[in-house]
Amino acid sequence: MKQDINFLFVGVGGQGILTASDIAAEVGLEAGYDAKKSEVHGFSQRGGVVESHVRWGEAVAAPLSEKGTVDYLVATELLEAARWIDWLRPGGAALINNQRILPMSVTVGDAVYPPDEDILTVVHVRTENVTVIEGLATAERLGNPRLANTVLLGALSTRLDVPPETWLSVVERRVPSRYVDLNREAFWEGRHAVGKV
């Protein structure tokens, strides 16, 4: 009997959330789980908030997790980690890419982007299990900012009982062939970042 595992990927339109969550769902299926993934396209994507649910289990019914039941919150942007933190179950794991993307409400001066410390404080109230990853910096060091999500997936992979090779085989399927090696590297960087080989 496979244990139920809920993931929530959140970030900003254009960050590649859909691909990252697609990979997570496919890894679940590869690893013998039933898996579902759900997201919203369209209007909300134009620089707006993007959320994508992934659920693994013996037999997954609902495509969406319930608020407060998410085991892994993967945020590709800092503010979004705070926005969605209530979805994490108390004590669940938050993996956060240390990147700020200012919303229009902030750039036009109607709102203020909270300081990083405040965001992390809010996250820490929910869970002590917080990992902040220099995803963008790592990706830029590797030469392509779009690798940030693969770094995050690498870090996420250390928390799950699925061999890294399974993750990598799916990642490789989902990225253009000329980027496979870079993605491999980014994935391992993500694992190293949280102290795993």
Added chain:
Amino acid sequence: MSEKTSLLFCAQLCRHERLEEINLPILLLMHYTGDPKYLRCRSMKTTGPSGRKRPLSGNEAIALGAWEAGVRYAAAYPGTPSTEIMPALAQYAGVRAEWAANEKVALDAAVGASFAGARALAAMKHVGVNVASDSLMTLSYTGVGAGLVLVSADDPGAFSSQNEQDNRHYARFGKFPCLEPADSQEAKDFTVAAFELSEQFDTPVMLRSTTRLSHSKSAVEVKMPTAPREPGPLPPFERKPRKYVMIPAHARLRHPEIEARLQALAEYAETYPLNRVEWGDKRVGVISSGVAYQYAREVFDGFSFLKLGMSYPLPVGMIRGFAAEVETLVVVEELDAFIEEQVRALGLEVMGKQFFPATGELTLARVREGALKAGLPVREQSQALGSGSREEPETLKLEIPPRPPALCPGCPHRSVYFNLRKRKMLVAGDIGCYAIGVLPPFEEMDMLISMGASIGMAHGAGQAGCPDKIVATIGDSTFFHSGLPELANTIYNRGVACTMILDNGTTAMTGGQDNPATGVTLQGETTQMINIESVVRAMGIEDLWVVDALDVNGVEKAMKEATAIEDRPTVIIVSGACVFTPQFQRRPVVEVDTETCNGCGFCFRVGCPAILKSDEIGEKTQRPKAQVDPLLCTGCTVCLQVCPRTAIHQTSEEET
């Protein structure tokens, strides 16, 4: 050919650069059969295991099901959440798939194909069915030739729509069956079943999806056909004027047949395998359909279910039998009390919409909340989690700024709404990315209800004597969808409104589909590019401006001149490529000279995500100076053009 190369090939095939938009079915077929015969391009070769379960979105699964069912013709107008069905279908051999000019045309073309003896499918979003409904209602009378399936993708929660209407009502209204799949496997299987049902009962069949089905991925067993389908020539058209020509005399004859068909369908529903009972604890019996079933399945874990694959017509006997066995009968359905009301009409006591909301999308939490409110024996969330003892921590209060959608950096609509705001025009808007014009910093749209309506609304307001200067704004795809008759109406009725056609060369909001003005079909063929200017001129408009969207002053000048004309209609075509089209040309990024910038904030009014407030404060204005994010900037120069102090400069080619 490796799977990765297949992916790239698919990407080229779809003309999508982003991998997440690639349709998986074709890749699966190639990869898991190793057989290129399922593709249009026969030179491909792949290898790999077969019979695997793969994750497909509901839309991809519908396309796969249609192909398995032998669909020969399919058409759609793009609309979230239905859009991805047609590009997925377009890749299969033996299927002609098209973008239609609008949903009614899509259905009409499918009707013609069906009458001609080809299985046909039309796909659209829920509000698209409104457009197609004129044909749909009478199609019910004619019935079909070969099987015809109408996919209606509803949008509970109105994630990307102007309303959240429940299209199951159309099935009842038009007296044809409605199938509601609950996951991707069912989406594929029910599509096949829908074609069979359509032919068995000589009826159109509605396959109702929702956002959560269309845009969720779940495992689908991809069964390979033993042989590739080689569609032979169709037989000559079988003439049946009493069936296909709905003059009043024929329609009156058809109507009793439709009533009889509905009766027969209702009887068939009693044993239809898509409706099934799942016995469990009989204290509660849940009737549900579609994705709502999945939420109910988790919340009412262990109880009895009547899962309706066909939500119209209902299996009355089955429902009575189920109700008789359970203590409490509950209907869990998304949006309207469609099933519930029919169950209640049977004289059965049933719980439903008094506990489960009729608005918005259902979620596990909303179903659970409703069940607890109804006093039903379901577990609280914490118990369901198995962590009942854990205290819910208090959330710290933090102001989290909203992240509303914004026009992309480089968007050709920016100069239009900037100028409309500057000139304080009354704006009748339309469906498309430019609806973002209603949001800050533009806040420059006063009405929007449906596709094409901008022109009619502007006309009516003017004819009724509205004293404000009113402008209609409409996109290129929307103009061909339903703007044409609206503009003809304005011209015919001596209207005086100004119509701005924002031609960005694509159907942008739904992800960049081609349309009659782009010169390319869904199958990737080159076709006649219908020139909007020629069309407008041919309609008799002489006061016509064609302006470059990135020329801010040019747009304003045209606006000024056009709205100065008060006794005849005018048209401005604002032309500029969407940043997601290949035609869009990135130019050197701009940068702010912080010495010259005084923090006047004028450039913030163009609402560009690439223009940020810097930490430096202008001495005179005491407001933050501007800075440009070079990663986001596309060099469109709209901000540069509006800067009153010429503090923004374009960097040279070498610097970028």
